[in-house]
Amino acid sequence: MHAHHHTHDTTNKSDRNLVFAVAVNVLLTIAQIIGGLLSGSLSLIADAIHNLSDAASLGIALFARIIARRPPDAFKTFGYKRAEIIAALINLTTLVLIGVYLIYEALWRLLEPEEITGWIVIVVAAVALLVDIVTAALTHAMARHSMNIRAAFLHNVADAMSSVGVIIAGTCILLFDWIWIDAIITLLIAAYILYQGFSELPKTIHILMDGTPAHLSVSDVIAALENIDGVSNVHHVHIRQLDEHSNALEAHIVTDLSTEENEVIKTIIRSLLHDKFKIEHSTLEFEHPNGSCMDAHHQCR
Numbered sequence: 001m002h003a004h005h006h007t008h009d010t011t012n013k014s015d016r017n018l019v020f021a022v023a024v025n026v027l028l029t030i031a032q033i034i035g036g037l038l039s040g041s042l043s044l045i046a047d048a049i050h051n052l053s054d055a056a057s058l059g060i061a062l063f064a065r066i067i068a069r070r071p072p073d074a075f076k077t078f079g080y081k082r083a084e085i086i087a088a089l090i091n092l093t094t095l096v097l098i099g100v101y102l103i104y105e106a107l108w109r110l111l112e113p114e115e116i117t118g119w120i121v122i123v124v125a126a127v128a129l130l131v132d133i134v135t136a137a138l139t140h141a142m143a144r145h146s147m148n149i150r151a152a153f154l155h156n157v158a159d160a161m162s163s164v165g166v167i168i169a170g171t172c173i174l175l176f177d178w179i180w181i182d183a184i185i186t187l188l189i190a191a192y193i194l195y196q197g198f199s200e201l202p203k204t205i206h207i208l209m210d211g212t213p214a215h216l217s218v219s220d221v222i223a224a225l226e227n228i229d230g231v232s233n234v235h236h237v238h239i240r241q242l243d244e245h246s247n248a249l250e251a252h253i254v255t256d257l258s259t260e261e262n263e264v265i266k267t268i269i270r271s272l273l274h275d276k277f278k279i280e281h282s283t284l285e286f287e288h289p290n291g292s293c294m295d296a297h298h299q300c301r
Helices: 002-039 042-068 083-111 121-142 147-176 181-208 218-226 259-277
Strands: 230-239 247-255 281-287
Touching: 002 042, 002 121, 042 083, 042 121, 042 147, 083 181, 121 181, 121 259, 147 181, 147 247, 218 230, 218 247, 218 259, 247 259
Parallel strands: 247 281
Antiparallel strands: 230 247
């Protein structure tokens, strides 16, 4: 009971952190738009729109967390946990699109350099960086254990790097008149964003495609199960990730034992799958060596 309350309190705290992070980023967006209108800086307004995407990514992550906690029902018998994986896919896809857009913008700025509109842009970028650091502090712990939050966190990191880039580029231009530095820094940031996006995307797609968990080998699982006394053959094995932290298996188990003995074997198999391979859910079908599936063995494997 104590552990349940602790988990519930941790979940509520995480949700509150996300709500606060969304609110801070929305307020920053409003401030940037006002600053852009007052200073006549189009780049500030553009950065405000970029920051709004951070708030949106955090909002999507929060919404997915809430949906994922819904229990299974007749409409979604496996539950709603994959809502977080879908949210990660959305946020990572938009992250890649932002990276591609930044490359486009950077190449144009190399061809047609633009002057920084003044110290106000650097000051606002510094404020944006401060907000990004606060947001990162609120989400970093959650990002380590959640693909969903990690995708939103990468949006935040990308925005923080953009703010650092604006500050460095603006300072260099004002002090040394290095107009080209803005485009170079933008290209470096875009490269980092694309690297992170393309590193995380395959993992997300792998789960949505019912892929085998990366740490598991189907042949190793079969060998371990066939090594159990009484099990003569294991086939029709399918292993997949239900979500980021839960794995499932279905398999046909061939034995020449009684029904009661098969129940004992079933308990041993499930314990082995859980302890050695971190498979929490298993669907096991027991067959006799002369069963129909074994007669058509090539169709069952």
